[in-house]
Amino acid sequence: DHRPRVLSGIQPTADSFHLGNYLGAVRNWVAMQETADAFYCVVDLHAITMGHDPVALRNRTRLSVAQLLALGLDPERCTLFVQSHVPEHAQLAWVLSCITGFGEAGRMVQFKDKSAKQGSDTTSVGLFTYPILQAADILLYQADAVPVGEDQRQHLELTRDLAQRFNTRFGQTFTVPAAYIVRDTAKITDLQEPTSKMSKSASSPNGILELLEEPARSAKKIKSAVTDTGREILYDEENKPGISNLLTMYAALTQRTIDELLEEYDGRGYGDLKKDLAEVFVEFVKPVQERTRTYLEDPGYLDKVLAVGADKARAVSAVTLANAYQHLGF
Ligand code: ADP
């Protein structure tokens, strides 16, 4: 296979993905099945860094896999697996943690944000080392590119630094990966707080568009999205972040450009735009929900997909880990 290798992951930390996950990441994953040798994982080891319920985790991992299939991942054209099924992730994470500076890890903005909300007594060491595990996820597969949203840029930079550092100290072992961030949809924002990203863990219920929620509920949320007091539909992230976010989602879901939409909505009000976007979103999620249900009704099929995926993943990750161990003197 001479195509570039890609790897990306998503956390099973909620029952449903949100529209930011789809537009910022999963949509590109689907496209890259054709052009790349693609590895995609549900990162359940990452999902225990902030406390979790085991029953919910098991359920959410399966829900995540079903949603990925429903959104267009095809196990015949990519490698789809669950992180905890492949022990090399945790093994390489330990090695990488030993070449990561304590201060270097402490500069990760996501850690600072999440730990500030939790307080230092409840913040786990695992939340602190999370980006190192993420580096292991990527480097094990010798990924050339990592399709992610804007929130992952700093973690990708750390991954690149660790790959280069290991290679320099111990000999050529890892491909240095590039972030693949599609600018237009890299940061879908919260409907109620349009300067913050839409997030599984941080958004309020009305700020997040969940792919698996009742579509009528999503439509309501879109119609009550926060916008500015002006009237004109303009794309201006600084001064009109709410309207700009709605335009971004609308354009991405309809494969149109923002300019085309601006022309169409010239002289019309926010209400029209919201009503139309609500319709487009509902039409998008209905078949996704239908397909997700179908996959969930066939646990044997999901098990088979994941068993095949874990085997394909291990065939690559075990080779990389053995090579790293060799270089380390193990
Ligand atoms: P979350 O932050 O919602 O828990 P994950 O950490 O599981 O999501 O991230 C899965 C993928 O979705 C990552 O590639 C991440 O960059 C992307 N992503 C998450 N939120 C957004 C968003 N609001 N806009 C664009 N991409 C996003």
Ligand code: NA
């Ligand atoms: Na994230």
